[in-house]
Amino acid sequence: MILILEPDTDRNGEEFAALMAHLNNLANVQVRLHEEVGTQQVLTEVYLVGDTASLSLDDMSSLPCVERAVRVSEEYRILGRHKDDQRPTHFDYNGVRFGQDTLNVFAGLCAVDTPEHVEQMMRALQEQGQTCTRMGAYKPRTNPYSFQGHGKDCLPWVFELAGKYGIKVIAMEITHESHIDEITEALHQTGDPTGVMLQIGTRNTQNFELLKFVGRQRRFPVLLKRGFGITLEESLNAAEYLASEGTRHVIFALRGMKTNMGDPHRNFVDFAQVPVVKRLTRMPVCVDPSHSVGSRDRAPDGILDVSHVTAQGVISGANMVLVDFHPDPPTALVDGPQALLLKELPYFLEDVQIAREAYLKRCKLSQQYD
Ligand code: PEP
Numbered sequence: 001m002i003l004i005l006e007p008d009t010d011r012n013g014e015e016f017a018a019l020m021a022h023l024n025n026l027a028n029v030q031v032r033l034h035e036e037v038g039t040q041q042v043l044t045e046v047y048l049v050g051d052t053a054s055l056s057l058d059d060m061s062s063l064p065c066v067e068r069a070v071r072v073s074e075e076y077r078i079l080g081r082h083k084d085d086q087r088p089t090h091f092d093y094n095g096v097r098f099g100q101d102t103l104n105v106f107a108g109l110c111a112v113d114t115p116e117h118v119e120q121m122m123r124a125l126q127e128q129g130q131t132c133t134r135m136g137a138y139k140p141r142t143n144p145y146s147f148q149g150h151g152k153d154c155l156p157w158v159f160e161l162a163g164k165y166g167i168k169v170i171a172m173e174i175t176h177e178s179h180i181d182e183i184t185e186a187l188h189q190t191g192d193p194t195g196v197m198l199q200i201g202t203r204n205t206q207n208f209e210l211l212k213f214v215g216r217q218r219r220f221p222v223l224l225k226r227g228f229g230i231t232l233e234e235s236l237n238a239a240e241y242l243a244s245e246g247t248r249h250v251i252f253a254l255r256g257m258k259t260n261m262g263d264p265h266r267n268f269v270d271f272a273q274v275p276v277v278k279r280l281t282r283m284p285v286c287v288d289p290s291h292s293v294g295s296r297d298r299a300p301d302g303i304l305d306v307s308h309v310t311a312q313g314v315i316s317g318a319n320m321v322l323v324d325f326h327p328d329p330p331t332a333l334v335d336g337p338q339a340l341l342l343k344e345l346p347y348f349l350e351d352v353q354i355a356r357e358a359y360l361k362r363c364k365l366s367q368q369y370d
C-alpha cells in the first residue's frame with residue numbers, strides 16, 4: 001500500500017510524528033519513505049510493505065497528513081500503475097518535460113567522434129528548434145578491438161558545444177558507475193551548460209549493481225533500454241530497481257529484440273508494445289528505430305525502414321525517439337550504416353510530426369466512442 005501525503009508535509013511536525021508512530025506499530029508491516037522534490041512542492045510517499053491486506057483504505061486515508069491511500073495490487077510497486085493511482089506520469093528535467101503525454105526527439109551521434117561532427121550535428125538540431133540529442137561517449141562493444149568511445153576526454157567539449165547550441169538534454173550511455181562522477185565533474189568544470197540523461201544500454205539492463213547505483217543518484221534522469229534477450233516483465237523489473245533505490249525519473253526504451261525472426265532488420269522491432277508499457281507503468285516510453293532496424297534500407301514507397309518503424313512507434317503513443325544521425329556516416333566510428341544524414345533531419349522531424357498528429361487524432365476519436 002502507498003500513502004500519498006499532503007504536499008509539503010512537514011516531516012518534523014507533530015502530525016507526521018503521530019502518523020509514523022501509528023504506522024510503526026502495525027504488525028508485520030515495514031515502512032519506507034520516499035520524497036520527491038518538485039519545482040512547486042515536496043511530495044512524500046510512504047510505502048507499506050508486508051502484511052497490508054487487512055488494512056482498510058478508508059482507515060489509512062484518514063490518518064494525519066495522508067491525502068490518499070493506494071492499494072498496490074499489481075507488479076512494479078513504484079513505477080507501476082495501480083487501481084485509483086493518480087501519481088504523475090511525467091517529470092521535468094532542465095526545463096524539458098518528459099511524460100506519457102509528450103514527445104521528444106533525441107537525434108544525434110551514436111558515438112562522439114570529432115568536435116567538427118558534434119558541432120555540425122548540434123547546429124543542425126538548433127536550426128530545427130531541437131533541444132535534445134544523443135551523444136555516446138562510453139560505448140559497450142561486442143568486439144574488444146572495436147572503438148569504445150572517447151570516454152571522459154570528450155565530455156568538456158561536448159558539453160560546451162551543447163551549451164553553445166542550446167541543447168538542454170543529452171542522452172549518454174554509461175557502462176560503469178564511475179562515469180556518473182566523470183559526467184558530473186565535466187559539467188561542473190564547464191559551468192553546467194547542458195543536462196544529461198543517463199542511458200543504460202540493453203547489455204546492462206540486468207546489471208543490478210549498476211542499476212542500484214544509478215537509482216541512488218537523483219540528479220540525472222535515466223533512459224533504460226529494454227534487455228534484448230529477456231522478457232518485458234524482466235526489463236520492467238529492472239526499471240523498478242532504479243525506482244526502488246530512489247530515482248523516479250525513468251524513461252523506458254524499446255530498441256528491438258535479438259531473434260533472427262526480425263531479419264533482415266538488426267533486431268525484431270517491438271514497438272507494438274509502446275501502449276503495453278504505458279498501461280503497465282507510469283514511465284514515458286521511448287523507441288529507438290536505429291538500433292532496431294540497423295540499416296538505411298528503404299521500402300518501395302521511398303520511405304526508409306527507420307522512418308517507417310519510428311512512425312509505427314509514434315502513432316501508438318511513443319513519448320521519445322532516440323535516433324542515430326551522422327554528418328558523414330562512412331567515417332562514423334560506430335553504427336554508420338544505420339545513421340541518417342543531416343539533410344534528412346527536417347524530413348525526419350516532419351514525418352514524426354505527421355505520426356504524432358495522427359496519434360492525437362486517434363486518441364480524440366477513441367474518446368468520442370468511449
Ligand atoms: C545505443 O543507443 O547507442 C546503444 C548501444 O543501444 P543499445 O543498448 O540499445 O544497443
Ligand code: MN
Pocket residue numbers: 110291334335
Ligand atoms: Mn549504436
